[in-house]
Amino acid sequence: MEQVWANFGPVWEWGKSTLALLGLGGVTVGGAAAVGYGLFKWLGEKWIDQKFKKQMETYKIEQSRELERLRHKINGVFDRTIRLHTKEFEVLPDLWGKLVEAHAWGANYISALQEYADVGRMDDEELEEYLAGTTFMEVQKRDIRDAPNGSERLKTFTKISDLYRHNEAAEKIRIFATSLRKDGIFVKPEIKADMDELLKLIRDAVLEKRMNEEDDIRPRLRDEFKRFKNEAQQLLEKIEAMIADRLWDSTTTEV
Structure with missing residues (x-):
């Protein structure tokens, strides 16, 4: 004014x-x-x-x-959210599949019930045919052939078979552990934490069994084996339920 x-x-x-x-x-x-x-x-x-x-x-x-x-700002947040969820839905099924394999191979390796071919009762021709179908190294096949008797042959074969079972279980564990390390950032913390816990249960039980075999420990170490038997399957089922809820949540949520 x-x-x-x-x-x-x-x-x-x-x-x-x-x-x-x-x-x-x-x-x-x-x-x-x-x-x-x-x-x-x-x-x-x-x-x-x-x-x-x-x-x-x-x-x-x-x-x-x-x-x-x-x-x-809203478009940026929405775009990042969509990308994160897309990556999460790619990662979860892959991690779940690798975890199931690690658990199964680990459980098979540490199981007290093992089946072996009775190579101690095979004649030379049967033994050669059987060994040809394995992935054993030639030096390992030779050790089995050269065993002084059927009992030693079976013992040598069992030891080599157990080593291969350990290596296969350890490889499945390594594959899952590497994937979880790489892609765990896209997994919800509570699911990742349970995956880490189950991975430790499997790895420790497998390592304990290998130590028993390599060092011929008597009496056998069984603490990690017992933990695996008491906790692993229940934890695996819990992880399965959480992953299923996470994957199916977007299809059941009301808008």
Whole structure:
């Protein structure tokens, strides 16, 4: 309003000139004041309207910029969420499959019930045919052939077979452990924690069994074997349920 008051003097002079042109130069001071007040009010309203329009334009521009910023941020978050969920749904089935294999091969290796071909009762021709179908190294096959009797032959064969079973179980464990290390970042923390725990159960039980065989420990170490037997299957089923819930959640959630 200060600007309006500053412009009032020139406006008043202009008003007097206008009155003179209209032949109203003799208008009283009161009349002139009324005319001046009308002009002042009109100019004040115009100034307020212009000021309001300018502020509204500025506000609209700021609001538009803020909406654009929020839209960009929301789109970014939504895009990252979609990418993360897509990767999670790729990773979970793969990890589950590798975990099942690691568990199965580990359980088979540490099992007290093992089946072996009775190579001690085979003749030389039968033995050669059987050994040809194995993946044993030639030096290992030779050790079996050269055993002094059927009992030693079976003992040598059993020892070599157990080594291969250990290596196969250890390889399945390694594959799962590597995948979990690489892709575990895409798995929900509670699922990953249970996977890590089950991995440790399998690995420790397999290692204990291998130590028993290599060092011929008597009496046999069985603490890790017992933990595996008591906890592994239940933990595996828990992980399966959590993964299934996670994978199927998006198809059952109401929008």
